[in-house]
Amino acid sequence: xxxxxxxxxxxxxxxxxxxxxxxxxxxxxxxxxxxxxxxxxxxxxxxxxxxxxxxxxxxxxxxxxxxxxxxxxxxxxxxxxxxxxxxxxxxxxxxxxxxxxxxxxxxxxxxxxxxxxxxxxxxxxxxxxxxxxxxxxxxxxxxxxxxxxxxxxxxxxxxxxxxxxxxxxxxxxxxxxxxxxxxxxxxxxxxxxxxxxxxxxxxxxxxxxxxxxxxxxxxxxxxxxxxxxxxxxxxxxxxxxxxxxxxxxxxxxxxxx
Amino acid sequence: xxxxxxxxxxxxxxxxxxxxxxxxxxxxxxxxxxxxxxxxxxxxxxxxxxxxxxxxxxxxxxxxxxxxxxxxxxxxxxxxxxxxxxxxxxxxxxxxxxxxxxxxxxxxxxxxxxxxxxxxxxxxxxxxxxxxxxxxxxxxxxxxxxxxxxxxxxxxxxxxxxxxxxxxxxxxxxxxxxxxxxxxxxxxxxxxxxxxxxxxxxxxxxxxxxxxxxxxxxxxxxxxxxxxxxxxxxxxxxxxxxxxxxxxxxxxxxxxxxxxxxxxxxxx
Numbered sequence: 001x002x003x004x005x006x007x008x009x010x011x012x013x014x015x016x017x018x019x020x021x022x023x024x025x026x027x028x029x030x031x032x033x034x035x036x037x038x039x040x041x042x043x044x045x046x047x048x049x050x051x052x053x054x055x056x057x058x059x060x061x062x063x064x065x066x067x068x069x070x071x072x073x074x075x076x077x078x079x080x081x082x083x084x085x086x087x088x089x090x091x092x093x094x095x096x097x098x099x100x101x102x103x104x105x106x107x108x109x110x111x112x113x114x115x116x117x118x119x120x121x122x123x124x125x126x127x128x129x130x131x132x133x134x135x136x137x138x139x140x141x142x143x144x145x146x147x148x149x150x151x152x153x154x155x156x157x158x159x160x161x162x163x164x165x166x167x168x169x170x171x172x173x174x175x176x177x178x179x180x181x182x183x184x185x186x187x188x189x190x191x192x193x194x195x196x197x198x199x200x201x202x203x204x205x206x207x208x209x210x211x212x213x214x215x216x217x218x219x220x221x222x223x224x225x226x227x228x229x230x231x232x233x234x235x236x237x238x239x240x241x242x243x244x245x246x247x248x249x250x251x252x253x254x255x256x257x
Numbered sequence: 258x259x260x261x262x263x264x265x266x267x268x269x270x271x272x273x274x275x276x277x278x279x280x281x282x283x284x285x286x287x288x289x290x291x292x293x294x295x296x297x298x299x300x301x302x303x304x305x306x307x308x309x310x311x312x313x314x315x316x317x318x319x320x321x322x323x324x325x326x327x328x329x330x331x332x333x334x335x336x337x338x339x340x341x342x343x344x345x346x347x348x349x350x351x352x353x354x355x356x357x358x359x360x361x362x363x364x365x366x367x368x369x370x371x372x373x374x375x376x377x378x379x380x381x382x383x384x385x386x387x388x389x390x391x392x393x394x395x396x397x398x399x400x401x402x403x404x405x406x407x408x409x410x411x412x413x414x415x416x417x418x419x420x421x422x423x424x425x426x427x428x429x430x431x432x433x434x435x436x437x438x439x440x441x442x443x444x445x446x447x448x449x450x451x452x453x454x455x456x457x458x459x460x461x462x463x464x465x466x467x468x469x470x471x472x473x474x475x476x477x478x479x480x481x482x483x484x485x486x487x488x489x490x491x492x493x494x495x496x497x498x499x500x501x502x503x504x505x506x507x508x509x510x511x512x513x514x515x516x517x518x519x520x521x522x523x524x525x
Contacts, residue, residue, distance in 0.1 A: 082471060
């Protein structure tokens with residue numbers, strides 16, 4: 001039984017078709033990544049899944065009692081709104097102090113409970129958002145470009161945290177990202193979206209699909225090379241065979257560059 | 258005892274001001290957080306039209322002001338996100354509502370109305386009946402906001418986060434709109450149309466530097482509003498100044514004081 005199933009979903013904003021006939025499903029425990037160029041409808045798809053927009057055609061089926069945790073693309077906290085991290089995690093209510101401590105620990109920021117949201121760094125803020133998404137013990141975590149505005153090290157460690165969360169809680173993850181090489185390596189499945197589903201499959205399948213190449217072209221050649229470099233350990237004892245095997249970051253391919 | 262208290266016009270004025278401050282505090286915080294300061298203005302200006310209509314049809318001023326304020330707020334909610342920037346929309350609606358209201362007042366023959374009393378309020382003329390309306394409205398607003406507090410706060414942070422938590426942000430916006438219309442309608446008599454927004458925004462803004470949580474800010478705003486009312490009325494009595502504006506002046510000076518204290522200690 002899939003946690004969430006999207007069937008033939010089409011979305012229109014003021015006459016403009018953003019998504020047409022998109023179908024996908026997310027099963028328990030898997031990490032699915034949606035990649036696609038700007039304006040390809042990635043965010044709209046996620047918003048349709050959480051129920052923020054109604055599909056024009058098609059439907060979103062959630063399995064009974066499935067709990068979603070959502071990390072939005074960007075969240076502007078107005079300076080005029082005083083808010084500690086722990087108060088933020090209590091919204092909209094019904095959580096205990098133990099829940100807060102657990103969620104903050106899972107998000108990798110156990111000491112932030114009393115900090116003001118407006119004074120967090122970009123990375124801390126994203127982790128506070130992650131903690132809030134985790135507090136209801138979700139079955140499915142939805143991340144919309146959760147590392148926007150973080151530097152490479154910051155986003156690498158953020159995605160590592162996501163993998164740790166999945167390992168510890170067993171929740172499924174559906175995420176959107178621009179950082180192809182980072183997220184694709186961490187995904188079980190990749191869906192390439194451009195208004196419709198261009199191609200999908202394991203990261204290796206998608207990376208070599210002609211539809212994917214047509215969208216991302218040569219601009220990501222380096223990223224793809226890196227991605228393969230990190231994961232196809234069997235084949236490339238090329239010009240510098242020792243390089244990545246001695247790499248201290250070997251277990252953290254995202255931080256390697 | 259109550260009779261002695263309510264027999265004194267200064268005491269009635271103070272109670273009226275405190276009632277309005279109570280409702281305005283939590284509502285004003287949301288107005289500030291959601292950057293809808295001009296929303297309060299627009300609703301208040303529309304209320305003048307309501308006053309004119311209620312006099313024309315000999316209804317209660319409170320009901321007329323409330324209905325028009327509510328219609329105005331709903332219109333703004335409905336039109337927002339349809340091609341005009343919010344501030345443009347509010348500018349158009351607020352000032353045209355005020356103008357239509359003033360024109361409508363001129364059509365009412367035979368009734369002499371003191372327009373100044375509605376523009377600037379006359380807190381010293383508050384009757385026992387007014388007091389009942391003000392406190393009834395204030396309690397209603399505080400209960401409404403208190404009941405929806407968490408949902409409102411979540412929607413204020415981010416509409417999508419609210420959706421993900423099963424909250425409909427449009428409905429919460431409606432709750433705020435309704436509360437705003439009630440507050441404007443009950444506050445007209447006290448501070449008048451032109452200064453209602455001041456009572457909403459200034460205590461909330463003054464409370465910001467002193468607060469660490471949203472709840473703290475709402476309570477602090479309430480306290481600042483009440484103290485401003487009492488101090489302002491006292492000042493109006495001593496210096497023989499208009500009462501409503503004096504209250505707003507005290508609130509403004511409080512804002513200045515807390516802002517400066519924040520400037521001196523930015524991490525507080």
